[in-house]
Amino acid sequence: MAIDPRLAAVEKRLDSVERILAVTGGKGGIGKSVVATTLSIVLARAGRSSGLLDLDLTGPTAHVLLGAQPKAPREEFGVRPQVVDGVSFMSVACFSGTSPAPLRGEDVTNVLLEILAITNWGKLDTLTIDMPPGLGDAALDVVRLIPRAEHLVVATGSRVVLETVRRNVEVLNRYRARILGMVGNMDRGDDSLVRELAAAHGVRFLGSLPYDETIESRVGIPDRLGDSDLARALERCVREEHPGPA
């Protein structure tokens, strides 16, 4: 039977990465990409070596948030991530450019495996993963291939969102994935439902991230994302769980 050599490469490739945070939530439109990207900027500004991996393979957007023009990666014992404002960044968009890449399940797994197997991150304190929406192949592959990933669950106070987040948390628990905690995103002053959901599933509530009307004007400008109310709230949320940001 054929052996897929990439499986052995994934762990080796991530050896030089101290912590891996997977920003998840299951539902599209709840701000995972904004949270993941801003978090990677916050960590870089705090003096930590920070990486960002966009695993939304069919709808990558982290490059837009970073204001990066995705370009073909430089080859160096694999491929080196692009560095944008101190954040080492990798995305399928670095290869596909602006072309849409329609992928089915097995293709998703192959792309994810290939990116993990060939990306030469170098030494990183933290790699933040922007997880795709849903509980499909990419999400399950991260749980399978990177068991030490710590999942940061993003929720909002919407009951529609919470229904999906609940399923997401239950699957993470069932697969014994490590859950760092839950944040209530786009908070307008009442995050009680998010707190209740976290408590009901034994997940630590890390804090609320305020609804920030200025975010759209900060998209594509890492400095301005790093100076946002969202960034300051994220800093407070992860300070205890993720020593480093001052």
Next chain:
Amino acid sequence: MHELALADAVVTSALAAAEREQLREVTRIAVRIGELQQIDKDVFKFALEQVMPSGEPRLAGTSFTLETVPARFRCRACNRGFTRSETGGSLGKEEAEAIHFLPELAHAFLRCPGCDSGDFAVQDGRGVSIAYIEGE
């Protein structure tokens, strides 16, 4: 280069397999290289030799067999089977390079010659895999 990472993955996997099978010596590693990944056999053989760990006695006498596997596709829309050469003219440098790194990006840049759909299955010839390992 990118091939070094894949070569390192092959050697790491072969060593893990040797460990599992309790081989004292790996005599041959047979590697399949999918046409889609566009890796030159000589370049990959050179990469494999570069990443062979010098202090590993189980790999001291290992030889490599490299085989390029033609890409075969099956269109999900019209069920036509086709090959890489049937997908039309040569790709631009950036598109070819994208598929070299991530063979599944064929879905972004190649089309079924029968119905122009990008929804096809890659049945064979996608990337690098180990066909078999011989040893004792």
